[in-house]
Amino acid sequence: MTAETAEGRAASFRALHHGRVPGDPLVLPGPWDAASARVCAEAGFPALAVPSAAVAAALGYEDGGGTPAGEMFAAIRRIARAVDVPVSADVEDGYGLPPAELAGRLLEAGAVGCNLEDSVHREVVRLRDAAEQADYLAAVREAAGDGLFLNARTDTFLRGNAGPGAAAEEAVARGRRYAAAGADGIYPIMAPPDRLPLLADEIGLPLNALATPDGPSPRELGALGAGRVTFGPGVQRRALAALREIVTGLG
Template identity: 65%
Template sequence: MTQETKHTAVGTGADVLRALHHGRAAGDPLVLPGPWDAASARVFADAGFPALATPSAGISASLGYEDGEGTPPDEMFGAIRRIARAVDVPVTADVEAGYGLPAAELVERLLEAGAAGCNLEDTDPATGALVEPARQADRLAAVRAAAGSALVLNARVDTYLRGERTPAAAVERGLLYAAAGADCVYPILAPTTHLTTIAEALAVPVNALCRPGTPSPWELGALGVTRVTFGGTLHTEALESVRSIASALTR
């Protein structure tokens, strides 16, 4: 498939997932739990969540790897495929920085795995530094051109991880990424005091990370956030339950 090849998504999971981002009331964000395998995906889907968002950290840990490009792409896409196959709701996949794959190949592999969307971050895994914003926007535009409407594209902004930790820096990148075709912008680790400013400045939905000690998903929604995800938190909490079970068995 060439980079210019377009995929259509009439009535597909991408359509459903994209629609879930719009028309939401304040305080009612799209809450997307992060399954790390098929069994956890079924649990979340059976609980009534309308879509799921795989976390690279949770999947990597479940496969025995460190997060941050340590998981072989074949194993990551295999895990995404098993999760998507296990449920009847759309699944969006965290594919980190895209594993060095050309846009067309990345899109093809996501679609073959059954994903309805993806996260792409703007940290260069080779250097650990932020990708120059215009270059990242070009990358996102290439993914959008290859996918057409068949993927919901969530552009992660890493300025709060390793850049200038200001709303202005996040908004600058977010505007570029939205113009390149991103459906949603994800300023990961943005302080709650910055979220409203960021959300008001962008013309697309904003994703926020919910972790222990941060406001609830609904409180984040009241700040202007449209979508809430959890990274590897839910997998970590599940492991704590397993540790408790293991500890009880050793007494």
């Protein structure tokens, strides 16, 4: 894929996030291999969002730093090659790669966007310093140019020890900092639905919400301020539950 083509595909993907009306978010299912990607694309979704947890499970690894970077990028490449719609990919904390290498490997794999989280997966999982994360995002943006949609995931609701109010304040502060660094969207994973309006209003970037089986529907999340809804490994887990039921009845 040439740089021009990459930028054009990223621009098309970026445009899907803007001009949306409340209750009509961009809904992105999460395939984990080429076959599931084709199913999602054939269902009419305009783009796909590859979840690292689902890919890790398919490859036999634990989520959160357990998947070798080379295997993750190979999986992203197979998925992007299998479909004609834009593919964004969750690459956790960047696997410790220098920003230019991370951007280059994503573009080489055919991705038009990525999730980058501010948790660090090393000996001890922790929230990275906000300024350090912003610098990393800015360097990835510089290396990728307009060829990648940077969805900055913040884990204040996941890793923080404070209550929802303080976590929301920290998410707003980090979201604004990440926006200034060049992020295209913000993903406050596990944010309580009642905090979404505040986050959307205060950060000013397209807001990614995680849909869960026991939570609001994608349309309801959109009405609360989410411009984009993803499912993490939820689609894969439902598929595996169906597979379990099928194979249990084979005997």
